[in-house]
Amino acid sequence: MADKETVIGVETRVAGEIRGEENLVVKGRVDGKIHLTQALTVEKGAVVQADVDVRALEVSGTLVGNVVASESVRLLASARVVGDLASPRLMMEAGAAYRGRVDMGDIEAARAAVAGRAVVKPATGAAETAVRARPAPPRIAAPPKMAALPSTKMAPKFVAPAGSERASGSTPPAAPPAFPRVAGSVGNVAPPWAKKKIRRR
Amino acid sequence: MANTVVGSSIVIDGEISGEEPLTILGTVKGKIAVTQNVTVEPGATVEADVEGQTVTVSGKVTGNVTAREKLELRADSKMVGNAKAPRIVVADGATFKGNVDMDV
Numbered sequence: 023m024a025d026k027e028t029v030i031g032v033e034t035r036v037a038g039e040i041r042g043e044e045n046l047v048v049k050g051r052v053d054g055k056i057h058l059t060q061a062l063t064v065e066k067g068a069v070v071q072a073d074v075d076v077r078a079l080e081v082s083g084t085l086v087g088n089v090v091a092s093e094s095v096r097l098l099a100s101a102r103v104v105g106d107l108a109s110p111r112l113m114m115e116a117g118a119a120y121r122g123r124v125d126m127g128d129i130e131a132a133r134a135a136v137a138g139r140a141v142v143k144p145a146t147g148a149a150e151t152a153v154r155a156r157p158a159p160p161r162i163a164a165p166p167k168m169a170a171l172p173s174t175k176m177a178p179k180f181v182a183p184a185g186s187e188r189a190s191g192s193t194p195p196a197a198p199p200a201f202p203r204v205a206g207s208v209g210n211v212a213p214p215w216a217k218k219k220i221r222r223r
Numbered sequence: 224m225a226n227t228v229v230g231s232s233i234v235i236d237g238e239i240s241g242e243e244p245l246t247i248l249g250t251v252k253g254k255i256a257v258t259q260n261v262t263v264e265p266g267a268t269v270e271a272d273v274e275g276q277t278v279t280v281s282g283k284v285t286g287n288v289t290a291r292e293k294l295e296l297r298a299d300s301k302m303v304g305n306a307k308a309p310r311i312v313v314a315d316g317a318t319f320k321g322n323v324d325m326d327v
Binding site for chain 1: 226227228229230231232233234235236237238239240241242243244245249253257
């Protein structure tokens, strides 16, 4: 265990920079920088005030600082995190407190990597993708819709313009009962108030 | 496990302080000040002033070492710096350069 994992114990504080190529578990306190090629675990009760650059990050304690995790970030229920997160995968449990910006980069690549498993919890992951998905489709979809409208939707309106447009254009509640009674004379019988409104247009 | 372990591939540049045993297999530069035992394992490199209860060196230490109880330099250890401790043990094969202060 000692060979594979570095532990900063509950009663220990490190001020400075930690670099390495193995897992690090912080139960105590670290101030400064953490740069690992492996995973960092910030346990419950631990306080890390540092910029973090790791492969994977799991937080149950308190973390203040900017994070870059090349693989994933997991914030458990007891986590308290302030700082920007950059990682292709983010998991956040209910109860986790977080303030900062999230950048998930190429989400599709991350999804492909996780394909088959529902590991990416929708809490923030889905919200993030949804937000990103919205702006893109309209740009592509809008022009075709505009082009399609005149031929399909506009046409029917012109087919029956006189009756339908006047009826709906004037006063919907009062007009319908009036027209059927005067039936037969169609367009000519339009009441003066209706004509005036049409003229104004 | 309440101890603190600095793994073999880890480099800490700064200060380590605390109230529990510290085991170093990697590299520490700066300062170490703990109230419990400090163990510098074989292969480990410490370029720091070290302060602890019992300090056991099997690796390499460059810096002043203060042990409240005992300083132990194991075989194949290498130390350059001043040693201050009431009891000092130097094993056969250890390399040491520096002043010794046993408070006598």
